[in-house]
Amino acid sequence: MHAEEKLTYETWPAEPERSTLEAKNKFLGFWLFLGGETVLFASLFATYLALKDKVPSPEHALAKDLYDLPLTFVATMLLLTSSLTSVYAMYHMKNFNTQKMMLWLGVTVALGLGFLGLEIYEFSHYVHEFGHTFTSSAFGSAFYTLVGFHGAHVTFGLAWILALILRNYKRGLDLYNAPKFYVASLYWHFIDVVWVFIFTVVYLMGMVG
């Protein structure tokens, strides 16, 4: 059975994301990449923790002045829900239901866009209301780099999933593109994992003081 062969509901394998050697390699390679990403974000978190509230003079805004609980909560709910919708998409992928998979991926993208919009609003709010910018203090640099790196991951993930949807909309699922969808959804979950630590370590702990 070759990767590009047309399959039916009956012949679709139980684990389409791992049923060819290339798919197995892609699956494992991507998990290893996520292991490396963990250390990448750890470096950014560690830098943030070391530079939290390190500002040149007392009039600069600190973590406890900046963060807004309701905004962070809404953003968190959007991203957590998008994680669930991408699980739904993979559920339909395993059931060889291209239409429904695309639909749920579309919902995931919409939720991700909502999250991104909130983040952009939040950043511009900090800049204009508090003068808290990337260049105003070490705290600002560390904050925007950590949260911005996550935002860049969200943006890249959205572009990736959109590209997959557009490319495969007409031709449907096969063993060549199923691993691609699966890996993209792993990436999306990983973004969510990072966000769980960001809202805990940056926002909630920032407000605790």
Add this chain to the structure above:
Amino acid sequence: MSTLTQKKGFGATIWDFLTTVDHKKIAILYLLAGGFFFIVGGIEAVLIRMQLAVPNNDFVSAGTFNEIITMHGTTMIFLAAMPILLGFMNAVMPLQIGARDVAFPFVNALGFWLFFFGGVFLNLSWFLGGAPDAGWTSYASLAIHSKGHGVDFYVLGLQISGLGTLIGGINFLVTIINMRAPGMTYMRMPLFSWTTFVASALILFAFPPLTVGLTLMMFDRMFGSNFFVVANGGNTVIWEHLFWIFGHPEVYILILPAFGIFSEIFSTFSRKRLFGYSSMVFATVLIGFLGFMVWAHHMFTTGLGPVANAIFAVATMAIAVPTGIKIFNWLFTMWGGSVKFTTPMYWAFAFIPSFVMGGVTGVMLGTAPADYQYHDSYFVVAHFHYVIVGGVVFGIFAATHYWWPKMFGTMLNETLGKITFWLFFVGFHLTFFIQHFLGLWGMPRRVFTFLPGQGYETSNMISSIGALFMSLGVIVLLINVVMTSVKNVKVGNDPWEDGRTLEWTIPSPPPFYNFKQLPLVRGLDPLWLEKTAGKKGMTPAEPLGDIHMPNSSFIPFMISFGLFFAAFGVLYNGEKSWAVPVIIIGLLITFGSMLVRSVKDDHGFHIHKEELMDENDKGVKA
């Protein structure tokens, strides 16, 4: 796409190498590029020794000297030692585990081109306003204040080449986990494959902190952030931590593959199974793990406090235990063996005392209170050259002679090989042994000159003479390479006649699909087992069938070129009006190429059973 037996023109050969995804050709590219940078770094080393040969010398200025030492260290670590080792991993590891290629041939090519463009970018600094001058560690307290664009070249060049190394590491890990031949269990893997595995895991976890450190430095120098600007709340110690969290595992990324190379050579030329194979594997993994827990021993004098210093000192000394296990295993491998002194064996034999000396000074430096005395003196310079030259460079020379016939199908001259060895070996000890004492007598490292009458003159002169010997050794090796390539006497599958592992079961150089039929592995040293059972080759594990191969691609080159192009824009950001457009165009090239790769289906091609059989009938010596 049948290119089994085709003569190619020069242009076609170049295009072939620009687009290749074959691990053996990528290995040759790594060896060529890494070898080139090794020569560049070597010339820089010679310039350093010329400047320091006599007191009060003004051969180069103080500023130029700083640039030369920075580029010598950076080039040798990132652009010479690591790529050459990655080259050997590419050439040999898939053959040793019985795979037809690596897991991601495309990514493999991408890794090479990223490294190559990163290295070129870094070295272009010499022609574009001055090289980096803040030391190879580029401590932020120096680097932030360095004038000109030198440090910017360092940051961007290493960032690009570091990405290449990272994806190379992931590629090797997946290859080893998923693509071992039937019967090749983990505990039957040759030691070089094991060390490739552990070194790749170290790459996976060590390079992200470097990526982050370089990104922060880039933001500070080019985009106005304040990570290391103390007046705005920044902290330069963050760079030290990030750099050494990467930097310490990095030395194990270099030395572990060298350990693997020596393990292969000791057992081949002692004609004896490697002594204590499982303890060797255990020691390799343990060194890899401990390598992550000791980074702060580079920062004892930063002032971390007695508790941190004590913890990191103890962890550092613990590494001596698995390393000692290895040393004894190598000695016991030779003990009672029927030892054959070939050129690779010369290097392996000389490696043991040389490396042990570096290890002993390492434990001395790891003793935190004593380190306050040794720190920033020539004692440190002597220590790390003993482990890196005495370990890694000896390993590279050994591997060059050992695997040259497998990679190029012809043997390097043994006599010239031994001349290379003696020149380099004597030169190495002449250069660096005396530097231990220079350090203990108080000569600080990274100074561009010294005064007469302080007792440093003779020793520095001896050291410089040693550098001359080392250069001669390298020149003899180059002559050897040219002579051998011109003569081009072809050799068979197992030119050393004592090969034990799978790479010696197939032709030299191997056909592009490596194994016509995947071999059945019955134990450690599979070829040796078959030989002792009276057979000539391996038993195949599968019937002859179609072989699936990946297509060549120019996209890896384009992705890397885009980043290289964009790096110029980042470098001149806020200074030249064309900077921002250049960044945008460069990133468009990179991400556009990635998109093309993503949406264009590439299923590869098949070599048909009949073609493989034809070749057999015609008796083509592949």
Add this chain to the structure above:
Amino acid sequence: MANQQLNSRNPRVDLEYRRRKSAEEMRYQVVSFSLMIFLTLVAFAAVAIKGFTAWFTAPFIVLLAFVQVIFQLYYFMHMSHKGHEAPSLFLYFGLFFALVMALAFMTIIWW
């Protein structure tokens, strides 16, 4: 680099079983999602209610974050399934190094 299918089980026999199995798994996913939302609510509430000291709240919410991440990994990312030995090994090593780094940056950078 063979592209052939590796698990060659007869698809018709277990088709129905598989469909029910994955429907059941999807129910677990929804349950774990509800738990994750609940944990998030508790964490935000612990901060919003000003009564607790930071010495309680900070470790508590970090603990909640870890529990939630375990749910993500094992259910949403299917790490509980077979064939995830190497992924979990490397991910846990990554997490371990992450903790070591965070600890180091919080304790021995003090200028």
